[in-house]
Amino acid sequence: MIEFxxxxxxxxxxxxxxxxxxxxxxxxxxGLKEIHRPEVFPAPGHWFAIGNIELHIGxxxxxxxxxxxxxxxxxxIAAARRQLQKHGIEISEEPVIPGRExxxxxxxxxxxxxxxxxxDI
Numbered sequence: 001m002i003e004f005x006x007x008x009x010x011x012x013x014x015x016x017x018x019x020x021x022x023x024x025x026x027x028x029x030x031g032l033k034e035i036h037r038p039e040v041f042p043a044p045g046h047w048f049a050i051g052n053i054e055l056h057i058g059x060x061x062x063x064x065x066x067x068x069x070x071x072x073x074x075x076x077i078a079a080a081r082r083q084l085q086k087h088g089i090e091i092s093e094e095p096v097i098p099g100r101e102x103x104x105x106x107x108x109x110x111x112x113x114x115x116x117x118x119x120d121i
Contacts (some may be wrong), residue, residue, distance in 0.1 A: 007053045010070045013060035014109035019044055022057050022109055029087045069104065069112035075084045077117035 014022040017035040023046045032055065033093045034050035050072065074080045081091060084105055092104045094114065102116035 004116075009054035009056050010050075011056040012070065012107070012109075012111040013058050015061055016044075016059040018109055019046070019059055021056070021121070022046065025108055026055065026057065029084070056117070066112070069114050071102075071114035071116060073119055074115050077103070077115060080115050090106075098103070106118060 003013060004066075010036075011036050015106055023034065026033055026046070032050055035047050035049050035054065036045040037045060037056075043059055048055045081103060084091060092106075094102050094104055099119060099121045100116050101119050102114055104112055104114040106112055
């Protein structure tokens, strides 16, 4: 049996020509802090701190729409919604799951992200 302790990082992708736009989106719109990315990787990319895990962005051309996504718990789902809408990000409502308030959005590079807040029922 494998004993997992926590998520270490999530890796998403952007087209090569939009990598700098991805860095700006995740720092200025989402508000993440960029962290050091080791120089050992041959392809370009950016790393960010997101809570107690890391978000890695690399390059990849030709993305396919999928149900795959990353889900992040937030302290104030309403504030997160307002922040994204302020920047023109389209919000997608998700099916109701008791005990969770949630929605998803696509970043400008086609990565689906879910934000959720646990609530008392």
